[in-house]
Amino acid sequence: MRVGDQARPRDQGHEPDHPGPRRPDGPARLHPGDGRTDLPAAALPRLLTGRVVARLYLVRHARPRVDPALPADRWELDPAGLPDLAALAVSERLPRRARWYSSPEPKALATARRLTTTPVRVAPDLVEHRREARWFDDRGDFHDAVRRAFARPGERSMPEWEPLADLEARLVPAVREILARHPVDDVVLVGHGTAWTVLRAALTGEPADLDAWAALRMPDVWEVPRG
Numbered sequence: 001m002r003v004g005d006q007a008r009p010r011d012q013g014h015e016p017d018h019p020g021p022r023r024p025d026g027p028a029r030l031h032p033g034d035g036r037t038d039l040p041a042a043a044l045p046r047l048l049t050g051r052v053v054a055r056l057y058l059v060r061h062a063r064p065r066v067d068p069a070l071p072a073d074r075w076e077l078d079p080a081g082l083p084d085l086a087a088l089a090v091s092e093r094l095p096r097r098a099r100w101y102s103s104p105e106p107k108a109l110a111t112a113r114r115l116t117t118t119p120v121r122v123a124p125d126l127v128e129h130r131r132e133a134r135w136f137d138d139r140g141d142f143h144d145a146v147r148r149a150f151a152r153p154g155e156r157s158m159p160e161w162e163p164l165a166d167l168e169a170r171l172v173p174a175v176r177e178i179l180a181r182h183p184v185d186d187v188v189l190v191g192h193g194t195a196w197t198v199l200r201a202a203l204t205g206e207p208a209d210l211d212a213w214a215a216l217r218m219p220d221v222w223e224v225p226r227g
Contacts, residue, residue, distance in 0.1 A: 056179065056203075056226045057094060057188045058196040061103075061111040063218040073128065077110045085219055089115050093221045098186035101178055103127050105192070111219055112190035120190075125174035128192035129167050132160040143214060146194060150208050164198060171195055172202045179226050187226075196222060203227030 063081030064072075077085075088094070094115065102112040103126035112120045129149070136142040149157035153164040179187060189196075193216045201208040203225055212222075 054182070054184050054226060055095065055186045056224050057098070057186065058199065058222040058224060059094070059111065059115065059188060059190040060193050060196060060216050060218060060220045060222075061105075061108040061190065062114075064107040071132065073105045073130075076106050081218060082114075084217075085111060085114050088219050088221070094188060095186040098188045099178075099182045100188045100190070101126065102189070103191040103195075108190050108192065112188075115190070115219075116188070123174060123178065123189075125170050126189060126191045126195065129164065129194040129198075130162040131158070146213075147210055150197075150210060164194075167195060168198050168202060171199055175199060175203075176227070200224050 061077075062085040063078045064075035065078040067075060098116075098118075100112055100116050100118055100120045101123045102109045102120050104122045104124055105127060108126070109120070109122065136145070145157050145161070149161060149164050153168070156163055175189065178189070193213055196216075197208050197210070197213040200206075200222060204227070
């Protein structure tokens with residue numbers, strides 16, 4: 001457990017995805033995508049290379065309304081955070097066409113439904129790291145507990161928390177199944193910061209980036225290799 005091209009320029013035109021040399025008396029030839037202002041930036045590399053490269057986007061939910069009397073997996077969205085969610089919806093950080101899946105937690109599902117008008121499927125195994133019956137008044141104490149969980153993924157860093165190895169065993173196969181279902185489509189998963197940190201480490205084979213985890217906003221997006 002590892003939690004704890006650019007296209008090269010071509011001067012001659014005889015390759016399949018090259019528009020060909022310019023005629024001396026003619027206008028410059030356009031590459032695929034030149035002049036297309038209607039496409040998000042993420043779409044242009046596909047046109048330039050002539051290949052379809054399906055992408056995976058991990059969205060962290062928008063800001064929840066914190067209620068210490070309720071488990072975190074029952075929190076709803078905080079209305080004060082909706083402007084940030086609206087800004088993400090009109091940004092170019094997400095694909096215009098994709099398959100959307102969400103964690104069943106209310107804050108994640110509500111985030112997904114505000115970001116897209118396409119159907120959102122609920123995937124039960126996208127739930128966050130299970131952390132029961134514990135409220136941290138000091139955010140620093142919470143961060144310390146999460147870092148301990150990543151340092152020893154096979155153990156419980158808190159008595160009420162599941163080992164991160166259990167989260168990985170549940171989450172990674174579920175995501176691989178989703179990706180196998182949509183081999184040529186972009187996929188957007190809406191869920192949670194700790195879960196996405198575990199998933200990104202598993203898909204990239206790199207150690208979990210806890211600084212990136214701590215810097216995640218609500219909402220936020222990571223684009224990661226499909227693995």
